[in-house]
Amino acid sequence: MSATSVGSTAGVNRQFKLAARPSGLPKESDFSLVDAKTPAPGEGQVLVKTVYLSVDPYMRGRITGVKTYADPVNIGDVMAGSAVGQVVESRSNELAPGDFVLGYWGWQEYAAVKAAGLPKLDPKLAPVSTALGVLGMPGMTAYFGFLDICQPKPGETVVVSGAAGAVGSLVGQIAKIKGCHVVGIAGADSKIGWLTNELGCDSAFNYKTTTDYSATLKELCPKGIDCYFDNVGGAITDAVFPLMNVFGRMSICGQISQYNLEKIEPGPRILTQVLVKQLKVEGFIITRFQNRWGEGIKQMAQWLREGKLKHREEVVEGFENTVKAFIGMLQGENTGKMLVKA
């Protein structure tokens, strides 16, 4: 053990590797938990011990074997993903043992990573877990994906699907900060209560216990819908289209209802609505805003300090439960941001 290390590396590095391409909803057997050797950091590298792992909807796309906006994770690869770690051994002047960092070393307990450019987190400013949530990718996804693409104006009606998730729960609050009328859609009564009682949504409904989405949306959006932030797609989004107002904007952030389908699902054609309402429907991947990350972090942190923004983390304990957490998140078991404490 190096003189600059803290804690015990124990020599064993547990990893989750992709074992099979999932068909439909991923199963635990699609991943294998293996014991690797804890790597030795090279010159300029640090050895990090994973503290928090992120499980996110986009990961479902990475394991299909199809190149989308990023290369797929291959069978036998350590599953990709963001993580917060603590430096246990350093061969770089930039980081010291004990430092917290944000990185993309995936689902493993230890990693040897290049120190240069690795974002260092200050636990005095915010809990380090927020770097995977409200002050990280999901937070920036909500901030830029909603504000830049939807361009909301005060008084407009905003509908958010997946409204109790890591991203959606922030979008609804940002929409309220901007003076909009906000309607959230989520899949549990407890989530609906959280949205309306704690996060300030004007109304919300549980799509699992609502039969007529269209009638419900019409009632909750008497002036029509100006902005739609979509995390789910499918039947919920079908019901939104006919209620969109002229010059409405749709930010397509996720389509979680479609990710586990083996074949593209048919649905009602939407382009006539796009035409006659002059809608703008735009998809985005958060990387496109990466050069403006600082602006987003600064604003979100300020809203947090001012108490205008709340966030919630659902922490699953134990590295070995990462796959369970991932599958649970895909089924909507989380309220707010789903994390694994390794």
Add this chain to the structure above:
Amino acid sequence: MSATSVGSTAGVNRQFKLAARPSGLPKESDFSLVDAKTPAPGEGQVLVKTVYLSVDPYMRGRITGVKTYADPVNIGDVMAGSAVGQVVESRSNELAPGDFVLGYWGWQEYAAVKAAGLPKLDPKLAPVSTALGVLGMPGMTAYFGFLDICQPKPGETVVVSGAAGAVGSLVGQIAKIKGCHVVGIAGADSKIGWLTNELGCDSAFNYKTTTDYSATLKELCPKGIDCYFDNVGGAITDAVFPLMNVFGRMSICGQISQYNLEKIEPGPRILTQVLVKQLKVEGFIITRFQNRWGEGIKQMAQWLREGKLKHREEVVEGFENTVKAFIGMLQGENTGKMLVKA
């Protein structure tokens, strides 16, 4: 007859009135040809005799009885539409008998219309019929709908559906002027020949004789598709989505394949493509660009003079054939702009 009138008004004003809401493709019996009395112009008005009538795809939407972006034409109303007319009697200092004007008095041989604000056409600058085509609404639809919404860059691949129609045939040429690789889709071999031999499209195919749109598009667009200008929707557009490049733009101008359907047709869901490719899909109605009309007319007229832009008119003779022309246009019988010479 007034001292300032020219020609004979004959006292009879033939009109086409909406007789029934069409179910599917409109039939001739959905309109009735009636003899009305030629109106007398009031103070500040002119009596115009229709010279050219326009038949356009958007008119199908006006007779459904559903308010979209404009009020529907009601049963018993004179069918709405743009026309070019010649003043036969004037009770205004702004216009004199013999003047050509552009207006929106619909499918009738005569109309008494307010002179103030009525665009006067100079037959020495361009044939007056062009005010209904390349230098009118279809021309501006092509110009703004393509350039503003697709924002094409040199070297990009542009696909145009309805490529031999009034709008599409101009879009393809504007795309060539902007240095793009252009692929047109149309419904007759004669149209394909016109697109590739005369209008400069890099390639084009006949969707009526092509079985695999996807394979054909893949072959003709080896670098993928950056911009799609859609006039038709349906299966053709379904095939375009998976071939769109990252940050692709789609201008939704028309959905003619859908206009005659009684129920919204199901099709493959497209929003996952919108998401992973970060597409921008935007619908538009030309009225949104009306304050920039002058800019568009000026540029299109210049391209016409420079020989960079060609246009074609398909003129049906005889007011009484207006409904036939309209139905024929909806079935794609026209190459270029369909007009009726009254």
